[in-house]
Each structure stands twice: as structure tokens, then as C-alpha cells.
């Protein structure tokens with residue numbers, strides 16, 4: 001398979017290049033400027049359309065404004081599109097969904113299998129522990145742009161689906177007790193942390209924590225390549241990581 005990686009010079013993109021090569025795929029990369037990563041010629045992003053001409057899949061870990069146009073280019077080229085970029089606004093998400101009318105698009109805010117298991121479990125846990133206080137804390141490296149993380153937002157959406165009148169409270173200060181229905185959301189940015197998410201539920205004289213910790217960026221890269229391998233040849237449409245797993 002021929003895989004083009006957008007963001008090939010980035011922290012995650014260079015791992016995608018490495019994993020895809022290890023699995024025997026032909027790889028190509030684009031980033032903002034021309035360079036080379038581990039012997040792969042990385043071209044400027046304005047050459048992406050050319051790069052896609054003979055590609056099977058585009059795997060994208062860049063920034064939302066770039067991914068919006070990459071989705072359109074993948075659709076024009078008829079290439080399966082896997083996107084790991086996070087932090088899209090409504091218009092950005094709409095653009096990706098528009099591309100899914102023409103090509104298979106798989107979007108995931110987290111390509112770790114463990115996070116998928118956490119997402120699958122969270123609604124059941126929250127339902128069983130009805131009325132417990134819930135606090136969500138995520139920690140990432142100091143270069144991460146969007147906050148809270150896409151994974152934290154997805155976890156909150158899952159909780160929202162089973163809790164009435166959920167009140168997302170981003171950080172706290174001042175003098176007031178915790179409100180009913182509050183879910184505290186806490187964001188930490190420091191060093192080179194790959195990604196940690198902890199959901200804490202407390203009530204009934206007990207505390208339950210569900211924690212996922214990525215120990216290297218390989219886990220995201222491997223998941224994204226798994227997704228690309230699964231996506232190529234599918235019908236146009238909107239897919240998620242759970243579909244591929």
C-alpha cells in the first residue's frame with residue numbers, strides 16, 4: 001500500500017512514517033517545508049495533490065486548518081483519509097464530513113486501543129455509579145495546542161449521553177462548593193508527556209479511577225496505520241476507530 005503522511009516532520013507523523021515502513025508500505029510525506037525524515041523525502045504541503053495521485057491512503061497529523069484542505073484534496077484524488085488531528089471547530093468537522101460523501105474518512109481523537117476500551121467502558125461505569133462526583137484530568141506535553149484534548153472532549157461526550165444536565169466546569173477558583181451535575185475538567189501541559197487521561201468518580205465512601213497513559217507516540221502511529229490498512233477499499237463514509245478495531 002502507498003501511504004502519504006501529512007505532518008511527516010511532526011512528533012506523531014514521523015512515528016507514522018516509521019511504523020508504515022516497518023510494515024512494508026511505501027511512504028511519502030508532506031509538511032510545511034521541504035526536508036527529509038529518516039531518509040524519506042518530505043515535500044512542502046502545496047505538493048500534496050501530486051503526492052496523492054498514486055496513493056492509497058492519506059494519514060494526517062497536522063493542524064485543523066491544514067487538515068480541512070487535506071480532506072478536500074484526498075476526496076479529489078479518491079484516496080482513503082485517516083485523520084488524527086484534533087481541535088476542529090464546527091466548520092472544520094463539517095468539511096471533513098463533506099469529504100466523507102466522496103471517500104472513506106476515519107477520524108479519531110485518539111488512536112490508542114486502550115483509550116478505545118476506556119471510551120467503550122465509560123458509559124457503563126457512569127451509569128452504575130449514578131450520582132457519584134466525576135472529575136476528568138488530562139496531561140500532555142508543553143507543545144500541545146488544543147485544550148482540553150480531543151480525547152477528553154470525547155470522554156465528556158460519552159458521559160453527557162448518560163447523565164442529565166451535565167455541567168462541564170473547566171478548572172476552579174473562588175469560594176463555592178461543587179455544584180450538582182458538575183464535571184470538573186482539568187488540563188495540565190508539561191514536558192514531554194505523551195498523553196494521560198484520568199477519570200475519577202467519587203461517592204458512597206469510595207473512589208474509582210480509570211486511567212490511560214500513553215507510554216510512547218508509537219501507540220498512536222500504530223493505531224493510525226491499522227486504521228489506514230482497514231479503511232482502504234471501503235465505501236465512502238464516516239468511520240471511527242472502533243469500526244476499524
Ligand SMILES: NC(=O)c1ccc[n+]([C@@H]2O[C@H](COP(=O)([O-])OP(=O)(O)OC[C@H]3O[C@@H](n4cnc5c(N)ncnc54)[C@H](OP(=O)(O)O)[C@@H]3O)[C@@H](O)[C@H]2O)c1
Nearest residue numbers: 007009010011012031032033045062066084086109110111
Ligand atoms: N488522534 C491521535 O491519536 C493523536 C495523537 C497524537 C497527536 N494528535 C494530534 O495530531 C496533531 C499533530 O500533533 P503533533 O504533536 O504530532 O504535532 P507537531 O509535532 O507540532 O507536528 C505538526 C506537523 O504538522 C505540520 N504542519 C503544520 N502546519 C501545517 C500546514 N499548514 N500544512 C501542512 N503541514 C503542516 C508540521 O510541519 P512543519 O514541522 O514543517 O511545520 C508538522 O509536521 C495535533 O492536533 C494533535 O493533537 C492526535
